[in-house]
Amino acid sequence: MKQSEGIRFYPEKNLPRDENSAVKYTLLGLLVILISLVVSTLSSLITYQLALREFTAQQTLQNSTRREENTKTGTDSGPIFIAGSDDLAVRNLKEVQNITEFVHTLEHELEARVNASLLGNEMKIERYVESKIKDRVEQIGSNTASSQCNLTSEKVKALLDLQGLLESKVQLLRELNRTRVDSLFASKVLSSVAVNRINSYFEDRNIVPKQITLLYRGSQQGFSAKSFHAKCDNRGPTLVVVRSKADNDNPRGQVFGGYTTAEWQMQHANKIGSKDDFLFSLEWKEALSIQQTGNAIKTAEHMGPQFGVNPELKLGHECHKETSENSLSKLGSKSATFQTPSSGETSFVRGPTGYFVCDEYEVYSVRL
Template identity: 25%
Template sequence: MSDKFLPKLSENLLESLNDDQYNDIIIEVGNDPFVKIFRAHMVILSSRSPYLRRILSTINNDGALVNIKLPNILPEIFEIILRFIYGGRISLENYDTSDIIKILVAADELCLKELITYIQSFLIKKKSSWMEDNFNKIYRTSFKNESSFLELQKFCIDLIYKDPIKIFNSQSFPEIPEKLLLTLIQNDDDLQMSVSQIWEHVLNWGLSRNPELPSDPESFSKEDFKILKSTLQKCIPHIKFYNLNSKEFLEKVLPYKKVLPKELYNDLIKYFLDSQNNQSDKSKSYITKNISSKYIDSKIITTKHAELILSWINKSKSTPSSYRFKLLIRGSRDGFSPKKFHDICGRLSDTVSIIKVKYHNEILGGYNQISWESKSIVEVAKDNFIFSFKDNINNHILSRVKNEKHAISNWFLNGPSFGDGDLTLSGYHNYSDNSCKQSSYEKPIRETKEKFFVEEYEFPFNPGKTFLLNLLMSEIQGWEHGDFVQNPELPSNPTTFSKDDFKILKNLTTMYSFY
């Protein structure tokens, strides 16, 4: 009830700001020639601003007007803040975003914590697109004083790690500090950009730092190359040049060979002249060597998750695999039903299941080395494991199979289900009966045995030669495989094939050429 008097109090205080009768302080704001004089009341300023209180406490007031200077604040910005100090209200919607940033910086200088908190919240809720386009300005502002703009810092960090491509595409990318660029290219697995594109962005950043350099490297002098090399010296070790193809290396890197360290350049020349290297997935950079795609087609995991899962797969095998995460099914795209799972993924082996838990920041999943079936049987597998991530990639649980005779649970009402209830997705039309309870695997992957809902699930697998051979043989022998065409008329022994039989088989292999 008492709050109803606050608007009138605010109004009265603003009126006193315009009344010179009781003013006892003069404030000179700005720098010559843009200086403006403001008159105010020490008691109000000192009670509202800790910064002004400290200044005023050092002044010996003998009854004369006190005079202070604020050269770092623009007069038009201080006028807005002064009205906030007196009236306790501000309408940020009335100002340009660039002016709001200036108000925020001035509020920080005056230690107006409530205004700082309010402005940060307003910018994040209302001006996120502008901040993405002007990321460098926001980044520099937020980290100028590391203890003040914590919410803006969090916004920047989240953008760096969750959607870094926006920073590369922002208008202010050429202006970003070196420290930020290094952070981005060190976490390039989340960029969903090719190495060639990353290298071009880094080059453009370096050239923008040295506008006196020619745009064409053929016009570079020896000194020009030295300047660019010095600018890019901390970035170059993080570029995964070995993931380029020969054409990209020839066109994008070779013209700038003098900015590369001599040892790196010689090694790259040897690498790209070796035809075997160009045909393999080998990488001498920081990227995990066995993941062949440049990024993972997933709405749930990042490439870093995929690298970790791959390391778990390889640890259980005597020979490491070159696993490729080929997406087969996505719940939001293909549906959340066991039938759809078996139609698309039945009879496939060497698969990974990835599940996003609804209402919780959890990712669940498992690796299955054998094939999935719709028959109600329990299968044997020795290399299977299940896993979970909670909140971040470092907070994970890996649980390997201990009862190999109960590695997976096949049933027509089950989706990908592991062990005797260790990780179960089940239901009739959708996954409505899902739970985790430790039984056939080493340890539980959730803290609770309660049922959970599925927000999203994905099913990547490794479409290697074994898969294709098994698939072809099942077609040749007329076995049912999802919706694929059967060819029972083909002999089981290819040595007895007629010319027409080979034509049929050729058409079939063409169907699967996308693998």
């Protein structure tokens, strides 16, 4: 029996003849979809640009009309409409300029206040800044209401941010002022509380020291009149601080002193001071202002610093010795150069005589 011939398959020949055409049709379809998307996107962009151009033209016309109206009424506030700022769409350029001027003014005032203070009382400065900003926000709110403009969030934010910026500046100025009085903080007589007290005396008199420098310290230079004059004569305004030795009437000693614009010299003379001269004691809140500027200080070769003619405060030669009775304080007489304490005290030290022994005293140059 003859074997039948099998059927032979030729896969490559049995595929559809239009396979290449199908692939081409698929690619063409995708291309058509892509072109449609591009056309749609371009159409949307063109529509957006046309709408934006129309909107801008309308805003320009409105601004021009409003400026003409403001010019006629004399209220040229110059508002500008900004697209995309939602419900707070108005920014008043004139107010922004006013804010800038306000910032500069406040900075100058702030710097003056800080420079007028040795420590720049931080809490006081912060309260001052807060009150100024609050007043300014209220003022801007009133101004914008009158010109039919909204107080924008940008303006409020600028003012609130201003406080942080100025507080940073306060801190820098505070550190700067602290470096100017480093020697006071190194005092053997004054605590930081005492420095604050003396600072308040300067502030009350609008005295702004640029530099305070230690000239003389008794325990280092020897307490002699000669050493005092060698270090302190002809040095301009000075601050003298004294601590008396403890005794039965003054168990912890007393801290007191004075400031004068007159210069120390060796010649025997009464020297003219100024209205800024004062005496002080840490026992009392207020300083004693000068009453007779012609007798602010007395100078002589044989003694240290002396304030007033009574004398209200006198430091003698070698005033640290127990045997020397040449350091004296007498307050409150009719001829007194300085005011009488409101407490009625007659001396910086307690006791019947007003004499004291000096435990330490320092003299500082105060450069104005």
